[in-house]
Amino acid sequence: MKHRILVLGAGYAGAFSAGYLARQLRSDEVEITVVNAEADFVERLRNHQLAAGQELPHRPLSKVFAGTGIRIRLARVTGVDPDRRIVHVEGDQGSDRLQYDTLLYALGSTVADHGVPGVNEHAFHVAGRPAALRLRRRLDELGGHGKVVVVGGNLTAIETATELAESRPGFQITLATSGELGGWLGSKARRHLLRAFDRFGIAIREHTTVDRVEAAGVVSGGTDIASDATVWTAGFAVHPIAAASGLAVAATGQIAVDRQMRSLSHPDVFVAGDCAYAIAENGRPLPMSCASAGPTSKRAIAAIIEDLTGRKAPIVKLSYIGNHISLGRDDAIFQLVDGDARSRTGALLGRKAARVKGAVLKGAAWGAAHPTFGMPTRKYRLAAEVDRATNTLAA
Numbered sequence: 001m002k003h004r005i006l007v008l009g010a011g012y013a014g015a016f017s018a019g020y021l022a023r024q025l026r027s028d029e030v031e032i033t034v035v036n037a038e039a040d041f042v043e044r045l046r047n048h049q050l051a052a053g054q055e056l057p058h059r060p061l062s063k064v065f066a067g068t069g070i071r072i073r074l075a076r077v078t079g080v081d082p083d084r085r086i087v088h089v090e091g092d093q094g095s096d097r098l099q100y101d102t103l104l105y106a107l108g109s110t111v112a113d114h115g116v117p118g119v120n121e122h123a124f125h126v127a128g129r130p131a132a133l134r135l136r137r138r139l140d141e142l143g144g145h146g147k148v149v150v151v152g153g154n155l156t157a158i159e160t161a162t163e164l165a166e167s168r169p170g171f172q173i174t175l176a177t178s179g180e181l182g183g184w185l186g187s188k189a190r191r192h193l194l195r196a197f198d199r200f201g202i203a204i205r206e207h208t209t210v211d212r213v214e215a216a217g218v219v220s221g222g223t224d225i226a227s228d229a230t231v232w233t234a235g236f237a238v239h240p241i242a243a244a245s246g247l248a249v250a251a252t253g254q255i256a257v258d259r260q261m262r263s264l265s266h267p268d269v270f271v272a273g274d275c276a277y278a279i280a281e282n283g284r285p286l287p288m289s290c291a292s293a294g295p296t297s298k299r300a301i302a303a304i305i306e307d308l309t310g311r312k313a314p315i316v317k318l319s320y321i322g323n324h325i326s327l328g329r330d331d332a333i334f335q336l337v338d339g340d341a342r343s344r345t346g347a348l349l350g351r352k353a354a355r356v357k358g359a360v361l362k363g364a365a366w367g368a369a370h371p372t373f374g375m376p377t378r379k380y381r382l383a384a385e386v387d388r389a390t391n392t393l394a395a
């Protein structure tokens, strides 16, 4: 019987990891199946561009994984039973149970509503492609004019507000944030950010905590801020599936893992990307970001290959070097952070930073969407210690 590796999610972490595993393990010994809700690899980093009306390349998973031997299962994961090594899915073919020997959990994240009433009913967001397209339809419906309130003061809020302002200049855009806009940036980068908002004509309402979202706007401390489309960009949260499954999770709902991205409660479950509660070299949890999807995936892949073949892989560092923030298509900020995650004084700004950001976006999408390109395809045999009857490691 082949060893069954089930990869949940085909985003940056899942697509890259599945491709890499297929390159390193033999298809006559290992069967790799990827479960994903959508038929395409989604460049989530560009969802704000999609919402603004720009066209992005389609990357069907059937093409991404062509020639790798990876099986694709288009379905929504509805539950995981890690004690019985079963994943429950719901798809066009109805509901099903998928059995695994090794699980790689990489379902990413969605929007965090922070329990604010009205977010789910009335707000738009850009955390997933269907949601970004819904916002785009709403902006189209409004015919190029109207009021947009973007809630949040962090990376996604900044990228969304500036992208909408540049691509949809007829809209009056307001950004409302409970803190200071980009308050964590170094002084040079923050000045650049405020100049960009000024140039785009985006109104900034700082120290404005949104208590409620309504159909016609948001309410903050008894004050109404009118809006034809409210965009909720106040952070990400993981799907509740992990916490409901009995896997050990952190307070964030992310799966608690060791240095190898192995679940603390279930050693045959590995985690990569936004779902992993991974502690970086500086002792802090890695932020949910594409930049963290890379090293967490590499650690998980290395551990799976080591478990199955006995081959030791080099350990990649779990560190986060900085924030790359687009301000429309021609402007950006690349803010480096120090070992304690504090912004450094200097930053790369303007067109140069936009070009670097463009290259990073292309590189991330290319890496995930071309799993057979440019990497070693050495195939390792399963170690004799893998018990073929039970597909577990012999004690």
Ligand SMILES: Cc1cc2nc3c(=O)[nH]c(=O)nc-3n(C[C@H](O)[C@H](O)[C@H](O)COP(=O)(O)OP(=O)(O)OC[C@H]3O[C@@H](n4cnc5c(N)ncnc54)[C@H](O)[C@@H]3O)c2cc1C
Residues within 6 Å of the ligand: 008, 009, 010, 011, 012, 013, 014, 035, 036, 037, 038, 042, 044, 045, 046, 047, 048, 075, 076, 077, 078, 106, 107, 108, 109, 126, 127, 128, 156, 159, 239, 272, 273, 274, 275, 288, 289, 290, 291, 292, 293, 324, 325
């Ligand atoms: C607008 C925007 C801009 C961003 N900009 C940056 C940036 O500049 N830099 C940066 O580092 N990060 C950025 N991020 C964050 C980054 O996108 C995420 O951290 C990254 O996508 C995480 O990768 P992942 O593989 O864990 O999850 P994802 O890329 O979200 O992939 C998860 C996959 O799982 C699938 N899935 C989810 N739930 C289910 C289910 N129940 N069943 C089946 N499939 C499911 C999804 O369809 C998806 O394919 C941005 C995010 C957004 C929304």
